Structure formats: structure tokens, C-alpha cells
Amino acid sequence: MPDFTNPLRNPHDLRLPRIAGPCSLVIFGVTGDLAKKKLLPAVYDLTNRGLLPAGFALIGFGRRDWTDEHFTNYVEECVRARCRTPFNEATFAQLASGLRFVSGAFDDADAFTRLSDTVSELDRDRGTRGNHAFYMSVPPSAFPVVSRQLAASGLAKSPEGAWRRVIIEKPFGHDLASAQELDRVVSEVFDPNSVFRIDHYLGKETVQNLLALRFANMMFEPVWNANYVDHVQITMAEDFGIGSRAGYFDGIGIARDVIQNHLLQLFALTAMEEPVSFSAADLAAEKTKVLSAVRLPKDLSHHTARGQYAGGWQGSEKVVGYLEEHGVDPKSTTETYAAVRLDVDTRRWAGVPFYLRTGKRLGKRVSEIAVMFKRAPHLPFESTATRELGSNAVVIRVQPDEGVTLRFGAKVPGTAMEVRDVNMDFSYGSSFTEASPEAYERLILDVLLGDPPLFPTTKEVELSWRILDPIEEYWATLGQPQQYRAGTWGPAEADEMLAADGRAWRLP
Numbered sequence: 001m002p003d004f005t006n007p008l009r010n011p012h013d014l015r016l017p018r019i020a021g022p023c024s025l026v027i028f029g030v031t032g033d034l035a036k037k038k039l040l041p042a043v044y045d046l047t048n049r050g051l052l053p054a055g056f057a058l059i060g061f062g063r064r065d066w067t068d069e070h071f072t073n074y075v076e077e078c079v080r081a082r083c084r085t086p087f088n089e090a091t092f093a094q095l096a097s098g099l100r101f102v103s104g105a106f107d108d109a110d111a112f113t114r115l116s117d118t119v120s121e122l123d124r125d126r127g128t129r130g131n132h133a134f135y136m137s138v139p140p141s142a143f144p145v146v147s148r149q150l151a152a153s154g155l156a157k158s159p160e161g162a163w164r165r166v167i168i169e170k171p172f173g174h175d176l177a178s179a180q181e182l183d184r185v186v187s188e189v190f191d192p193n194s195v196f197r198i199d200h201y202l203g204k205e206t207v208q209n210l211l212a213l214r215f216a217n218m219m220f221e222p223v224w225n226a227n228y229v230d231h232v233q234i235t236m237a238e239d240f241g242i243g244s245r246a247g248y249f250d251g252i253g254i255a256r257d258v259i260q261n262h263l264l265q266l267f268a269l270t271a272m273e274e275p276v277s278f279s280a281a282d283l284a285a286e287k288t289k290v291l292s293a294v295r296l297p298k299d300l301s302h303h304t305a306r307g308q309y310a311g312g313w314q315g316s317e318k319v320v321g322y323l324e325e326h327g328v329d330p331k332s333t334t335e336t337y338a339a340v341r342l343d344v345d346t347r348r349w350a351g352v353p354f355y356l357r358t359g360k361r362l363g364k365r366v367s368e369i370a371v372m373f374k375r376a377p378h379l380p381f382e383s384t385a386t387r388e389l390g391s392n393a394v395v396i397r398v399q400p401d402e403g404v405t406l407r408f409g410a411k412v413p414g415t416a417m418e419v420r421d422v423n424m425d426f427s428y429g430s431s432f433t434e435a436s437p438e439a440y441e442r443l444i445l446d447v448l449l450g451d452p453p454l455f456p457t458t459k460e461v462e463l464s465w466r467i468l469d470p471i472e473e474y475w476a477t478l479g480q481p482q483q484y485r486a487g488t489w490g491p492a493e494a495d496e497m498l499a500a501d502g503r504a505w506r507l508p
């Protein structure tokens with residue numbers, strides 16, 4: 001039998017590639033959109049980068065009446081369409097040798113017996129050694145039944161010297177109460193240390209770079225506080241609509257979809273204090289503290305905004321409004337744009353608002369964190385010289401043009417003295433030769449390695465719902481959200497919200 005042991009000699013040297021030990025990954029919901037677009041290509045890319053053990057196996061579980069061969073063809077199609085690294089026949093053949101499909105419904109106990117048999121076969125023939133991760137790429141309503149079936153079939157329990165882990169996709173509930181209930185169900189079956197909640201924004205290189213930017217350098221942290229910062233804008237804008245996801249999106253809305261998780265995680269990493277270390281516990285301690293210090297404005301009507309996209313033009317494409325999208329209730333009050341103001345009751349951030357905004361069908365696809373500085377207390381120039389001077393800013397460009405921009409004033413050449421804003425850019429693409437891995441590559445690998453720092457804890461999830469719940473409750477009392485034309489930057493309400501504070505949204 002080949003030696004499947006982890007060849008990494010010094011697991012503490014984080015510069016070295018980390019290679020997963022013997023294991024398999026079971027995906028529930030393997031024919032869904034996420035698996036097709038992200039998970040299957042990520043597993044292939046990990047294989048191609050040599051980060052999975054030779055005996056690695058991937059089991060798809062789904063209702064389709066597929067054989068292993070059907071499944072292999074499906075995986076190949078998904079991988080060819082979206083792999084990040086080049087498609088290589090030999091790599092795919094290696095992955096394909098460990099592909100299995102178990103056909104069945106989530107409430108079918110026999111299917112889970114077949115899954116258990118498949119897992120035993122892999123332990124015997126491919127050396128997976130009892131180590132198996134279960135990826136719930138399914139709606140939250142299916143978590144309880146899948147968890148219970150895993151428990152009943154004995155799959156959730158780790159044999160001596162082996163591990164079992166469960167990966168849970170968002171949304172973690174739709175409010176605090178349902179998130180707590182979900183947690184109760186999952187923790188009945190799995191040990192809390194073996195539960196990995198995915199927030200794929202934490203797997204993005206640019207998001208991890210926030211930690212490097214803030215805590216590996218001298219020049220940012222001294223000004224990262226209320227003495228120098230005027231406010232912070234966190235933006236996640238998309239230039240597409242809901243596509244075929246009406247079933248998931250309508251009734252949930254964009255705030256539950258991405259503010260509760262991605263944007264609040266970006267907020268926490270931007271606003272938290274320096275952690276003692278980057279261990280899961282130390283990171284969570286700081287994120288938890290800052291999430292607990294969030295205060296919502298008293299008057300939510302002036303400090304939050306909602307919108308719903310109307311038809312219009314997105315580039316050269318004519319697009320329909322949200323209410324005309326296939327599968328959407330034509331009277332739906334679900335928001336496709338949301339903006340909120342948060343204040344943070346700490347010495348570091350007293351008086352510095354954090355504005356979070358997100359929307360579908362906006363002007364362009366961009367995610368960024370913009371730390372906007374106060375104006376210099378005194379400008380020893382003629383007032384005309386600095387008329388075009390805006391605020392200094394540090395902009396962490398999460399995507400698509402990954403990097404960091406510093407914005408500051410510079411003298412316009414040829415003038416006696418005129419100062420205008422200029423940008424100084426760091427771009428991943430030009431500074432590093434290697435392309436960044438996809439978030440799901442990093443996160444799947446971390447689960448297989450049992451490395452939890454990039455996964456939000458239950459406490460963080462709960463605190464995020466505590467922040468969002470009152471806003472959702474308030475919005476539920478309102479009628480239809482304000483409409484905004486596709487391809488624009490959201491509803492007028494959002495601009496008014498910032499104007500009331502004497503500020504304006506950045507045009508990313």
C-alpha cells in the first residue's frame with residue numbers, strides 16, 4: 001500500500017505548502033450550484049497543486065440515479081469549465097480514481113448505509129484511515145435531517161485515532177433564534193471542535209491581507225483610530241442580478257445573504273484590536289469583542305437604506321427588474337440593496353461610523369474596505385490650491401482588482417501650487433508572480449488539515465444576527481423598498497443616508 005502519510009516535515013513553518021493527510025470529502029448537495037461552480041473546481045485545483053494526499057477520495061451524495069462513472073463525467077465537466085489551474089489529464093485521472101457517488105434522498109436511511117459502506121471501502125482500499133469531512137452544501141432546512149442520518153449510521157462518530165468533521169455553508173439560520181436552533185441540532189451530533197462554518201470571504205487572500213497590512217507594518221496602525229479616521233466604508237457591489245437563485249434569495253434578501261456574514265466579518269477584521277496570535281481562539285476573541293461593541297443608530301429610518309433593482313441597462317445588456325425575475329413573487333418586498341451605519345463603542349472608534357453597503361445590479365462588481373481619513377487640521381495653502389483635495393484614504397481592494405490603494409494629495413506639475421488627489425497602488429497581480437488561490441481552495445484544505453482560524457465561531461455568528469435582527473425587524477414594518485435602476489449605485493435613500501451625516505459614498 002502506498003504511504004499516504006503527511007509528508008510535511010515542519011508543520012510550524014507556514015511558508016511551506018501544507019498537505020492534507022489521508023482523508024475523504026463527502027459533499028451533500030453535490031449537483032447544486034455551489035458545488036458545480038466552486039467546490040468541485042477547488043478540489044481539482046488542490047489536487048493539481050499537490051496539496052491532497054494520493055489516496056484522497058471525493059464522495060458525491062445526491063438524489064440522481066448516477067453511477068460513479070456518471071458522477072466522474074459530471075465532475076470533469078464542472079472542473080473543465082471553471083478550474084483555476086490548467087486542466088491536466090493526469091491530475092484529473094488521479095482525482096477520478098477516488099470519485100464515488102451515493103444515490104439517495106436525505107431521509108433515506110438505506111442511502112446512508114450505502115454511504116457508510118463506501119466510506120469503509122475507501123478506508124480499506126485508498127487508505128483514508130477513517131478521516132472524513134462532510135460538506136453540507138444544502139439549505140439549512142436539510143441540516144437537521146442530514147445530521148441525524150449521519151448520527152444514526154454511525155458516520156458522525158470518529159473511530160479511535162481518526163477524525164470526522166462537518167462543514168456548514170451559510171446562511172446559518174435567518175435570525176438569532178433560528179441560528180441557535182441550528183447550532184443545537186448540529187452540536188447534538190458533532191463535537192463543536194469538528195464543526196467548520198464557511199464564510200468564504202475569510203478564505204480570500206485579500207481579506208487575510210488585512211491582517212498583514214494592519215499587524216505586520218508600522219505605518220497603518222498608529223492612524224487606525226478615531227484620532228485620524230473620519231469614517232469607514234465597506235462595499236460589496238455586484239453588477240449582476242439574482243440569476244436562477246430566486247428560490248434561495250426571495251424572502252431572505254441581501255442583508256441576510258451577505259451583511260450578516262461577509263460584510264460583518266470584513267468589519268470585524270478592520271475594526272478589531274491586535275490579536276495575541278493568529279490562533280482560532282485569539283482571533284475569535286478580538287472579533288467577538290468588536291462585534292459586541294457595535295451599537296446601532298437609534299433612528300434606523302435615517303441610518304439604514306433598502307432598495308430593489310428595477311429594469312434597465314447593465315452595460316449593453318437590457319435587464320429585467322427584480323420583480324420580473326423568474327421565480328420571484330411579483331409583490332416581493334425583498335431588498336436587493338442594503339446599507340447600514342454601525343457605531344462602535346470603544347475608545348479606538350468612538351465617533352467613527354462604519355457604513356456597510358451591498359447590492360445586486362449595481363454599477364460594477366467590486367468589494368472594498370475604504371478607511372477615510374479626517375482632513376488635515378490646517379492647510380497652509382491658498383484655499384484655491386486645495387479645492388480639489390479630498391480625504392486621504394487607505395482602500396483595501398478585496399476584488400476583482402486585488403490590492404491596496406493609498407489616496408493622498410500631490411502637487412499638480414506646472415502649477416505654482418495646486419494639490420489634487422492621486423492614487424498609489426499595490427496590486428497582487430504585478431507584485432507576485434503566483435495567482436491567488438480561490439477562497440474555497442484555502443478553506444477546504446483548512447478543514448482537511450483541521451485548521452480553524454478562518455472559520456467564524458458560533459459566538460460570532462450569533463453576534464452578527466444580534467446586529468442585523470433589529471434592522472430586519474424594522475424593515476419588515478415598511479412596504480416596498482425603493483427602486484433603483486439596474487447599473488446605477490443604488491437607491492436615493494442610500495445617498496441621503498450619508499448626506500445626512502455630511503458624507504458621500506465613494507465611487508469605487
Ligand code: BG6
Binds near residue numbers: 238257258367
Ligand atoms: C455568496 C452570496 O455568499 O457570495 C451571493 O450568497 C454572492 O449572493 C456571493 O453573489 C459573492 O461571492 P464573491 O466571492 O463572488 O464576491
